[in-house]
Amino acid sequence: MSISIDQLLAVKGIKLSEQESKLLQLQWERILALKRDFDVVSHNPEDIILCYGAKGGNEHE
């Protein structure tokens, strides 16, 4: 499920004009395009681990 920027902001009581909404959508799409093909890049375990070792630190347990 995905919701629009307008909907996200509306939940917080922030309303956008049509022009502001269009501009935000354009900027957001441009930023998402910077991700390029990262979704299909293969990851090794270290790329996924973000400090979750049971004893603290980075070890993969």
Added chain:
Amino acid sequence: MSEVWAKKTISELAPLLQKREISPVEVTMSVFDRVQKLNDSINAYISINNEEKVLEKAKKAEKEIVVGNYRGPLHGIPLALKDILYFKGETVTMGSKIHENFTPDFDATVVAKLKEAGSLFTGKLNMHEYAYGGTTNNPHFGPCRNPWNIDRIPGGSSGGSGAAVAADMTIASLGTDTAGSIRIPASICGIVGLKPTHGLVSKYGCFPLSWSLDHIGPMTKTVQDAAILLQAITGYDEKDATSVASSPANYVMSLTGDIKGKVIGIEEDFFFNMIDHEVDSLVKKGIRKLEDLGARIQLVKIPSLKFAEFAEYMTFMSESALIHQNNFNQRPEDFGEDVRQSLRMANNPTAIDYLQAQQIRRRLAKEFTMMFEQVDVLIAPTLPVIASVIGEESVFINGQECSQTETLIRLTSPANLVGIPSISIPAGFSKGLPVGMQIMGPAFSEKLIMNFAFAFEQTNPLKGLKPVIGELVK
């Protein structure tokens, strides 16, 4: 009062102060004169401290020096810092309306260290609101202007620091850097700006923009002054969770200018892609000068740089959204239009976006580490372009229209993502405006990159030119 002292560097003034050939009072008055003359035109200061009170402190510093209690090269030196660093009992605005009456009850660690070193403070410097942008076109305190051309931006977010140092309205300054905010104004204003290794300088008492990317560092007239300031502000601080215990280093003594046999890495796919032709040419000319001094060039690859912009945006948007969420939800109208728009956008990244950004950072860190096993430093332009006209939202690179924000941070933000040190040093002029060259090195290699910058500085890339004072006064 002569303005001659305001135009000096820390390393020129310090021995004169130590030998009592000049007084901190004379230097401070000289800086105040310069500020009073130029601030209406440049708008580098958000607030100017009470001159009488600062001069009292200058007299006290003078007495300490006279009786032999000289504290070191910053004793009696007047500085002005970016208005995002806390001073106990003084108003600190972050360039915002929301914090216009904020008075912290403690000093930032860097401020405490500078006070301990004997520095004096003439005021607080203009900045992009909450450091959230690269132009210092501040809607609450007015735009800061570039001393080389007052119709142009000084860069940002530490634009007041860049402009004040360039226009001799302070002897030196500190800025903060989350995606380039020290190096961008340094490049655009023709001064030296150093973003140190993440954790080397405590950020306690600095209002955050994005805690995993934020840094504090020197903005100065010379590399030697950057070394002096860095020396004064480094050190482990238990009050900053990201502070790193590092061995004490003498940064000034390491400035020999000897770079013979060192290897310069050049990465072309990212750092020399979409660069204004004149900027490209000036930086490559600078690299050739370093080759003449005995360094060697090696081409390198850093494949994950193609994802760096995405990682920078997702990280600082997510972290800044958290920092500003209460004020953004409760009083969005009190943010300037551009920051309000950025914060709207900052509400959009998902947890997946943020975590992918951190994956990219880990990949980049690994690739940078491997690259620095082959080369000593990496050199690139600081910015792809020169300073744009105040108010413009787009820039043109070789005829192609680009987003100003994305262009300003494109080449500087990778060093924030991986936390490595990077220094911007003037490399020359394009169309009468300064161009900066960026020297990056492995974590905690500040001595090495400053020595490279020092070696290059000796080739006199700005040919001794300064902004023309007559053109600065309205």
